[in-house]
């Protein structure tokens with residue numbers, strides 16, 4: 001069959017992100033079918049109309065990575081744009097329309113209804129190949145775990161038990177776009193998140209148990225990306241070091257394979273072996289993005305983070321001592337946040353030297369999280385509340401504006417204190433630097 005996979009994500013904040021999910025969806029489709037990818041960062045609607053005409057797809061897969069930007073102070077909502085694209089596609093094509101992706105999986109029934117597609121696949125896109133085969137053979141696709149149709153929803157399926165095949169095509173037109181603009185491609189070393197952070201949908205998205213990719217296999221993919229021209233790799237794992245031994249094995253495999261480009265990713269500031277970050281740096285790690293969230297001991301406990309304040313300082317020092325750039329993400333305004341816990345966090349944050357600090361204020365409430373249950377119990381939401389348009393948890397003792405005002409006052413114009421991801425202004429600055437040949441996430445230029 002002829003299959004077109006579309007990435008409609010054109011968000012440039014903090015920078016455009018290579019649609020890695022579609023490589024896996026493409027990898028799930030058996031030989032004998034023809035597959036093309038249209039990344040809307042590269043394709044105009046005219047070019048897309050051309051593909052519909054010339055290639056005449058029988059199935060169109062639409063990746064819904066982002067529902068919104070999760071920034072309470074600078075909100076963007078993408079589902080209406082995707083809906084317009086679906087209507088546009090339906091006017092020009094009779095292909096079966098299928099949606100999936102992380103944003104989709106967070107609220108599948110709601111996103112499905114909002115988009116008006118024919119099928120949705122909850123969870124991992126590896127089941128797309130099964131749908132293609134079922135449609136070709138005239139079988140009932142709703143037998144496939146994770147399927148949604150207008151009259152049926154299977155609910156959340158078990159994590160995909162089979163092989164994950166990444167069909168990276170270096171000749172694809174969109175690869176060039178990312179290579180020219182910052183040179184960053186991305187790479188996954190495992191799926192699953194074993195942490196229990198109260199606000200986070202990752203365990204629901206990827207499963208709670210880690211499914212590790214063999215380090216030599218990860219290194220082989222990394223080399224492929226390097227040979228295709230990548231100048232930097234972002235490891236997309238929820239937290240690269242949530243399995244410390246595996247992350248070390250991956251780093252060693254990078255070194256053994258001769259990977260020479262730098263890389264970065266999300267890390268948890270856990271208690272780590274003393275030489276952890278020097279081993280990582282030796283294997284090419286350059287940027288560490290810590291999911292710290294708070295530096296109030298009470299709030300870290302409430303969020304159920306697997307570390308305390310001391311571990312954050314220790315991990316930060318270890319990273320800097322190893323010559324790495326370190327950033328911290330903060331999530332303020334959760335249950336029990338108060339003027340005192342905000343002050344405690346800010347006092348501690350002052351002591352984090354040479355770093356970029358990203359502050360998200362107000363926590364988006366996602367289904368299947370402990371925060372959802374807390375918000376229900378506190379009557380901040382009801383079971384009927386529609387969470388598709390973001391609803392942010394706000395603490396009783398301090399509101400979002402007050403927290404933001406306190407951060408701004410404390411920041412006193414320091415450029416490394418950033419509200420959210422920095423918005424369009426910082427995205428424009430990043431673009432300028434990419435145009436001049438810089439690579440990677442570039443927030444180190446803010447750290448002073």
Ligand code: B12
Nearest residue numbers: 021061062063066067068100101102124125186234236421
């Ligand atoms: C790594 C990451 C980042 C990195 C990306 C770096 C890079 N160069 O790749 C950075 C830090 C830049 C980032 C930024 C943002 N991110 Co982010 N990010 C992630 C994370 C942790 C992993 C994404 C990933 O690549 N996974 C690996 C790939 C293989 O998985 P995947 O894309 O989900 O694809 C699989 C399935 O979803 C499915 N699938 C995908 N497409 C399709 C299509 C079809 C048809 C089908 C059937 C299936 C399918 O199959 C794939 C294989 O199984 C996720 C959370 C998570 N654990 O998923 C959040 C996540 C995607 N991000 C999110 C958000 C909001 C953002 C930002 C808007 C935040 C901000 N304000 O800056 C920006 C947007 C950036 C952009 N330009 O789009 C949200 C989206 C949810 C929402 N509310 O909309 C998530 C889910 C986190 C969350 N809050 O829960 N992000």
